[in-house]
Amino acid sequence: MKRALITGVTGQDGAYLSDLLLKKGYEVHGIKRRTSLFNTDRIDHLYEDPHINNRHFVLHYGDLTDSTNLIRIIQEVQPDEIYNLGAMSHVKVSFDTPEYTANTDAIGTLRILEAVRLLGLTEKTRIYQASTSELYGLVQEVPQSERTPFYPRSPYAVAKMYGFWITVNYREAYNMYACNGILFNHESPLRGETFVTRKITRAVAKIALGMQDKLWLGNLDANRDWGHAKDYVEAMWLMLQQDKAEDFVIATGVTTPVRDFVRMAFAEVGVSVEFKGEGVEEKGYVTATSNPDYALAVGTEVVAVDPRYFRPTEVDLLIGDPTKANTKLGWKPKYDLNGLVKEMVAADVEIFKKEKLLHESGYKIKNQFE
Numbered sequence: 399m400k401r402a403l404i405t406g407v408t409g410q411d412g413a414y415l416s417d418l419l420l421k422k423g424y425e426v427h428g429i430k431r432r433t434s435l436f437n438t439d440r441i442d443h444l445y446e447d448p449h450i451n452n453r454h455f456v457l458h459y460g461d462l463t464d465s466t467n468l469i470r471i472i473q474e475v476q477p478d479e480i481y482n483l484g485a486m487s488h489v490k491v492s493f494d495t496p497e498y499t500a501n502t503d504a505i506g507t508l509r510i511l512e513a514v515r516l517l518g519l520t521e522k523t524r525i526y527q528a529s530t531s532e533l534y535g536l537v538q539e540v541p542q543s544e545r546t547p548f549y550p551r552s553p554y555a556v557a558k559m560y561g562f563w564i565t566v567n568y569r570e571a572y573n574m575y576a577c578n579g580i581l582f583n584h585e586s587p588l589r590g591e592t593f594v595t596r597k598i599t600r601a602v603a604k605i606a607l608g609m610q611d612k613l614w615l616g617n618l619d620a621n622r623d624w625g626h627a628k629d630y631v632e633a634m635w636l637m638l639q640q641d642k643a644e645d646f647v648i649a650t651g652v653t654t655p656v657r658d659f660v661r662m663a664f665a666e667v668g669v670s671v672e673f674k675g676e677g678v679e680e681k682g683y684v685t686a687t688s689n690p691d692y693a694l695a696v697g698t699e700v701v702a703v704d705p706r707y708f709r710p711t712e713v714d715l716l717i718g719d720p721t722k723a724n725t726k727l728g729w730k731p732k733y734d735l736n737g738l739v740k741e742m743v744a745a746d747v748e749i750f751k752k753e754k755l756l757h758e759s760g761y762k763i764k765n766q767f768e
């Protein structure tokens with residue numbers, strides 16, 4: 399039985415990857431942080447009682463900023479594969495916490511590689527590093543491939559650039575099986591609530607159900623190559639099953655502006671939205687509704703721009719070229735953007751329908767101590 403260790407197991411990708419590896423018969427170990435509230439919502443369905451023998455899913459407390467702890471866990475687990483998914487992963491927040499972001503995302507990657515080297519596991523343990531399309535930053539060429547030069551545009555991307563190159567360096571210097579997946583944006587119903595797609599699908603559900611008036615967004619002109627996280631964790635696994643460690647771009651090859659994602663999400667609840675105005679004055683209005691369950695008045699303003707969500711330096715256009723992954727890994731995404739939006743909106747409508755029902759039955763969801 400193969401043993402995998404996942405950092406960032408409580409995150410979106412950690413949850414989908416754990417699921418995938420368990421289905422493939424792996425013993426999966428995950429590193430989770432100690433937090434004052436439970437942070438295991440996404441993986442609770444995989445939990446196994448610690449009192450049973452031969453568990454297939456084991457969690458360890460740890461943090462990418464603590465070398466001693468990483469060394470101890472890696473020594474204990476002796477993993478065949480490490481997936482380094484843990485990170486301060488929010489681009490906008492990285493401008494507020496640049497030093498912490500560098501410590502976790504850049505030096506954290508070094509700590510993993512160095513632990514494997516110090517423990518003499520370089521021949522046994524294969525390493526996947528979660529690199530990102532944010533490395534491309536200021537547009538140098540489109541579509542972006544493994545050969546496109548990097549120009550990072552945030553403390554997050556600069557930290558991830560160190561992670562990328564230190565992974566390449568350990569591969570070359572110590573002959574380790576270590577590789578980078580340069581993954582473009584990937585989303586799902588498990589996506590963190592402050593990333594733009596999930597922020598949109600949650601707001602669309604709440605607006606349709608009469609629980610929110612308006613969605614405030616930042617840059618509507620940004621273009622992203624959005625895929626489904628389920629497809630992308632499959633690519634991570636494939637990258638560690640090859641004869642030789644290499645770096646791969648994982649993307650759909652289709653790019654879409656944030657504004658169109660908003661339209662597509664509203665369309666899922668039968669609401670047509672059109673945008674008028676420019677820059678911070680741009681607004682989205684309801685132009686028609688086709689589902690009587692979600693009747694909003696034509697002309698209602700449902701989207702507006704708040705410059706608070708602008709970034710000091712932005713990444714305007716991402717569109718990936720996944721040819722190498724298609725040909726060498728045989729990887730092709732199963733989801734398209736329509737399928738992704740449909741699944742995300744449906745999941746959020748379910749969540750807020752339940753919340754609304756509880757509220758209408760007299761249960762207080764928030765402010766329970768008022």
Ligand code: NDP
Binds near residue numbers: 461529
């Ligand atoms: P999430 O933000 O959903 O998850 C991040 C995970 O990292 C969480 O489990 C989080 O723990 C953990 N974490 C944060 N800080 C630390 C730390 N100091 N020590 C240990 N763990 C920590 O990210 P995703 O699942 O979306 O992304 C996975 C990885 O892939 C990240 O490295 C991200 O930067 C990268 N990436 C993501 C892309 C995407 O579109 N999703 C695209 C390209 C790259 P907690 O739950 O406690 O917060």
Ligand code: GDR
Binds near residue numbers: 488530707
């Ligand atoms: P990104 O994802 O920065 O690409 O990083 P995010 O969803 O945060 O932003 C995408 C684009 O949407 C614009 N935007 C907004 N973004 C947020 N979060 N909130 C808003 O209100 C809003 N309005 C407009 C942003 O300016 C941006 O252009 C994600 C993360 O998962 C990274 O960890 C990962 O490396 C990259 O994807 C690939």
